[in-house]
Amino acid sequence: GAVVSQHPSWVICKSGTSVKIECRSLDFQATTMFWYRQFPKQSLMLMATSNEGSKATYEQGVEKDKFLINHASLTLSTLTVTSAHPEDSSFYICSAMKAGDYNEQFFGPGTRLTVL
Amino acid sequence: GESVGLHLPTLSVQEGDNSIINCAYSNSASDYFIWYKQESGKGPQFIIDIRSNMDKRQGQRVTVLLNKTVKHLSLQIAATQPGDSAVYFCAESVIYNQGGKLIFGQGTELSVKP
Numbered sequence: 001g002a003v004v005s006q007h008p009s010w011v012i013c014k015s016g017t018s019v020k021i022e023c024r025s026l027d028f029q030a031t032t033m034f035w036y037r038q039f040p041k042q043s044l045m046l047m048a049t050s051n052e053g054s055k056a057t058y059e060q061g062v063e064k065d066k067f068l069i070n071h072a073s074l075t076l077s078t079l080t081v082t083s084a085h086p087e088d089s090s091f092y093i094c095s096a097m098k099a100g101d102y103n104e105q106f107f108g109p110g111t112r113l114t115v116l
Numbered sequence: 117g118e119s120v121g122l123h124l125p126t127l128s129v130q131e132g133d134n135s136i137i138n139c140a141y142s143n144s145a146s147d148y149f150i151w152y153k154q155e156s157g158k159g160p161q162f163i164i165d166i167r168s169n170m171d172k173r174q175g176q177r178v179t180v181l182l183n184k185t186v187k188h189l190s191l192q193i194a195a196t197q198p199g200d201s202a203v204y205f206c207a208e209s210v211i212y213n214q215g216g217k218l219i220f221g222q223g224t225e226l227s228v229k230p
Contacts, residue, residue: 004159032215041124043205044160044220051215093159095218102216103148103209107159 006108023094029074030096038091126225135193139206148209
């Protein structure tokens with residue numbers, strides 16, 4: 001159990017377009033999901049915490065109007081990169097936390113975004 | 117502590133040898149720590165965790181040591197195999213009023229030579 005999926009696994013888009021990435025908890029309910037960003041050869045950087053039914057909490061330095069997060073159900077959170085630019089190219093990873101748990105996170109397989 | 121974009125240190129070991137990967141954390145109030153393995157192009161995979169009321173925990177071929185005095189974690193892998201080649205991250209769980217979040221260390225790239 002505790003499987004998290006992401007869709008798409010990779011995406012290539014033109015500069016100026018918007019891209020939506022989905023994160024789903026397949027076999028459990030997740031009141032909290034997290035979005036991370038990872039550049040090559042670097043660590044995971046937390047971008048935002050997404051709570052079901054409420055606004056996301058963004059980490060310092062992350063533009064909330066640039067990275068729109070929606071957590072409309074207990075099994076789905078979406079990250080939309082708006083007006084993407086080449087510097088937004090990165091590996092985006094989500095994780096999900098089971099309802100009532102404040103420690104263990106289950107990670108998705110990641111989404112590779114390339115902006116041309 | 118917070119990763120600030122440093123490049124990964126690397127550790128190269130011979131197949132069959134033991135590996136030790138180290139990590140420093142920043143928050144003395146953190147009470148839960150996790151080691152993850154990340155293969156190229158994939159998400160992090162849970163290896164082992166430890167709570168702050170313990171100083172050692174063993175799994176299959178892996179052992180995590182926690183030294184709260186100096187805020188240091190280590191991951192020991194016994195009889196390292198080529199399949200262990202990956203990047204290893206430690207993470208500390210930080211609890212705040214809205215819940216918990218993980219702060220990842222910078223990571224170590226483990227390369228196993230056959």
